[in-house]
Amino acid sequence: MNRTAWMKAMTMVGAVTIGFGFAGCGGGEGGGEGPVVAPPPPPAEYADKHMPAGWWADDKIVEEGRQLYIGAKNPDVNCASCHGKDGKPVKAGARDFRNTERMKLYSDSVWFWRISEGVPNTKMKPWKSKLSEEDRWKLVAFERTWGLKGQEWDGAKKAWVPVGSAGAAAPAPAEAPAPAAGGAAAPAAPAAPAAGGK
Numbered sequence: 693m694n695r696t697a698w699m700k701a702m703t704m705v706g707a708v709t710i711g712f713g714f715a716g717c718g719g720g721e722g723g724g725e726g727p728v729v730a731p732p733p734p735p736a737e738y739a740d741k742h743m744p745a746g747w748w749a750d751d752k753i754v755e756e757g758r759q760l761y762i763g764a765k766n767p768d769v770n771c772a773s774c775h776g777k778d779g780k781p782v783k784a785g786a787r788d789f790r791n792t793e794r795m796k797l798y799s800d801s802v803w804f805w806r807i808s809e810g811v812p813n814t815k816m817k818p819w820k821s822k823l824s825e826e827d828r829w830k831l832v833a834f835e836r837t838w839g840l841k842g843q844e845w846d847g848a849k850k851a852w853v854p855v856g857s858a859g860a861a862a863p864a865p866a867e868a869p870a871p872a873a874g875g876a877a878a879p880a881a882p883a884a885p886a887a888g889g890k
């Protein structure tokens with residue numbers, strides 16, 4: 693082949709190689725997790741679901757969530773088999789719960805919704821038939837101990853804040869049975885022992 697034809701051929705090989713090179717680098721370094729983007733909003737029936745009062749700060753709840761997560765309570769439910777015991781995914785594509793940048797984009801309702809209904813067309817199945825609502829919330833409480841350690845979701849600010857500070861600036865009018873005026877500094881009554889331990 694003459695010199696010009698050879699050059700053309702090599703140029704094409706080069707172009708193709710470069711093309712593939714670019715195509716291959718879409719995902720960032722998230723270990724196959726894909727780019728960090730905000731999740732869709734939860735559907736209406738999940739939008740108003742939130743962590744039960746006091747659970748973010750309750751170590752017992754978090755431990756129960758851990759037992760569920762590792763399959764100790766029910767071997768049919770073993771989140772760790774994909775997401776990893778230490779939050780580092782062991783199956784490609786499973787969310788990395790240590791990734792603060794991603795996890796902080798999810799509200800408590802979104803996490804709860806995804807655990808309940810799964811993510812269509814992925815290995816993340818719906819779990820609501822195997823887990824009570826309470827168990828799903830325990831899992832949310834546990835999962836956040838990696839990327840969002842010590843944080844809780846503040847529904848008013850729509851952000852993760854240190855445990856205990858949610859709603860501090862903007863008292864929720866509807867919920868807390870407002871103590872008498874000037875209650876801002878009212879000593880938090882010792883967490884009412886749920887009679888009988890439930």
Ligand code: HEC
Pocket residue numbers: 731761769770771772773774775783784785786787803806807811814815816817819831
């Ligand atoms: C068979 C593997 C597998 C198991 C078991 C599994 N997951 Fe997942 N999970 C995935 C994958 C894959 C994704 C990523 C889905 C996607 O691409 O959005 C995911 C995503 C998630 C997300 C984030 C959803 C989102 O919108 O990004 C949460 C929260 C989650 N899993 C919690 C759990 C919990 C809790 C359990 C146990 C009850 C569990 N997973 C069990 C594979 C699994």
